[in-house]
Amino acid sequence: MRIEVDYDKCQSNAVCEGLAPSVFEVRDDGFLYVINENPPEDLHSAVLAAQAQCPTQAISVSD
Amino acid sequence: MRRLVVVGGALAGHRAAVQARRLDPELDITVLAAEDELPYQRPPLSKGYLLGTVSAQRVRLRGGGEGYRLLPHTPALGLDLGKSLVFTADQVHPFDLLVVATGAEPRQLEGFPPDQSVRYLRTLTDATRLKEALNSIGHLTVIGGGFIGAEVAISARSQGVQVTIVEQSPHLFSRVVGRGVSRIVEDNLRKLGVQLLLNSTTHLELAGKQPIVSDGTQTWTTDLVVVGVGVNPCTAWLNGTLPLAEDQGIHVDAMGLVTGFEQIGAAGDVASWDHPLYGRSIRFEHFEVATNQALHTAQALVANRRVAYDELPFGWSDQGDLLLQVIGVPDPTLIEEEEEVEDGKIFLYRRDDHLEGAVLVNAPEELTKLRDKIMASLRNR
Ligand SMILES: Cc1cc2nc3c(=O)[nH]c(=O)nc-3n(C[C@H](O)[C@H](O)[C@H](O)COP(=O)(O)OP(=O)(O)OC[C@H]3O[C@@H](n4cnc5c(N)ncnc54)[C@H](O)[C@@H]3O)c2cc1C
Numbered sequence: 001m002r003i004e005v006d007y008d009k010c011q012s013n014a015v016c017e018g019l020a021p022s023v024f025e026v027r028d029d030g031f032l033y034v035i036n037e038n039p040p041e042d043l044h045s046a047v048l049a050a051q052a053q054c055p056t057q058a059i060s061v062s063d
Numbered sequence: 064m065r066r067l068v069v070v071g072g073a074l075a076g077h078r079a080a081v082q083a084r085r086l087d088p089e090l091d092i093t094v095l096a097a098e099d100e101l102p103y104q105r106p107p108l109s110k111g112y113l114l115g116t117v118s119a120q121r122v123r124l125r126g127g128g129e130g131y132r133l134l135p136h137t138p139a140l141g142l143d144l145g146k147s148l149v150f151t152a153d154q155v156h157p158f159d160l161l162v163v164a165t166g167a168e169p170r171q172l173e174g175f176p177p178d179q180s181v182r183y184l185r186t187l188t189d190a191t192r193l194k195e196a197l198n199s200i201g202h203l204t205v206i207g208g209g210f211i212g213a214e215v216a217i218s219a220r221s222q223g224v225q226v227t228i229v230e231q232s233p234h235l236f237s238r239v240v241g242r243g244v245s246r247i248v249e250d251n252l253r254k255l256g257v258q259l260l261l262n263s264t265t266h267l268e269l270a271g272k273q274p275i276v277s278d279g280t281q282t283w284t285t286d287l288v289v290v291g292v293g294v295n296p297c298t299a300w301l302n303g304t305l306p307l308a309e310d311q312g313i314h315v316d317a318m319g320l321v322t323g324f325e326q327i328g329a330a331g332d333v334a335s336w337d338h339p340l341y342g343r344s345i346r347f348e349h350f351e352v353a354t355n356q357a358l359h360t361a362q363a364l365v366a367n368r369r370v371a372y373d374e375l376p377f378g379w380s381d382q383g384d385l386l387l388q389v390i391g392v393p394d395p396t397l398i399e400e401e402e403e404v405e406d407g408k409i410f411l412y413r414r415d416d417h418l419e420g421a422v423l424v425n426a427p428e429e430l431t432k433l434r435d436k437i438m439a440s441l442r443n444r
Contacts, residue, residue: 007125008354030121053427
């Protein structure tokens, strides 16, 4: 699984961080960082939930 | 060397320039921007930025001004199609390829000229001034019950400001969504202590330090008026050189090229694109649409790769604890169906049995499913 964030679309709502905190992190500077772009299998469902629930639809996931 | 000129240095303009650079490292790219700013996101301006939770640094787009020549504070003043030139105050800019991404600007309400006590909100400067003002006022009057007005009202409320929203229609958001959604939004605003005057038109009785506003039945003093009555696409500078659609946006085909032109594209709030799934040209005022259209336009112009933009338009609005997401075209004249989901509600809009759009209220987990459903329904038409 490969995660891509369209940073222009991202508004740092941190919904993704809530669902998959070991993958997404909104830091003190207010920007989102993907801290694990190729997450292990046990995190896939959390990442897919983050993709689906991102309020601004900024996350895409490919195999 | 081929020259690309992009007019408008905000979301769609920046995105088109970045994409053009990716596709052609040799291209000469100039972005003419009216504002004196690096490209930034507008959505926080009525939300987190006003509240102070989103910094001026955070609203910037990443990589703004990199990979292209950005000329800030340099509005385009005219277009010469015969000579392929864009005019600015003291220069001419020849182009081989042109992207128009001039966005939209607030519609001015008659009788409410912008000044110290009457504000319009579009730019970072507008927002910074409004933010300062909210710190020191007791009462705010918002004229126009649309997304931005309601967001400003909520931001002001949460800073302890008394707020009155005046809307001429019987419902808020009545231009863009159906009754059911309006009702939820209205209830939410009332719960937050915002006073709503619906079916009401106002005039300014007295401008100045303490403006007095009247809607014919009542008169009140306020400290500040914010007007949010919609936007007009910024096309005046074109002086009729490019074709406009019925909705006054520049008429663009499904790939991103201005109809009748091979070297000119337009994207974002200024553009009215032919949408293959809806069978008509539509101008959107959604952030996500501008980001995506910009890529299609750049690709069609720079790489001659013509891919129709046939995605479903998507937009959102934060109304305090309510997250509203709009997918497709939830035309308020269509029949609205309401469905309860886990923590929220969804509203479906149909035309002759076909789903055309939906609004999700606190139901982001339903979005993917709904998008697929609307897509399938429109494709089968
Ligand atoms: C306060 C606010 C909140 C918003 N919130 C949301 C939201 O929550 N969700 C959502 O989906 N959308 C939201 N939007 C809408 C979204 O921001 C727009 O859809 C988006 O900005 C469109 O991008 P654009 O690049 O097409 O146009 P714009 O962002 O309008 O940029 C156009 C740029 O072109 C410049 N320009 C104009 N004329 C000229 C000229 N002649 N020469 C050179 N430059 C020129 C302008 O100064 C401007 O900088 C919001 C908008 C505002 C104002």
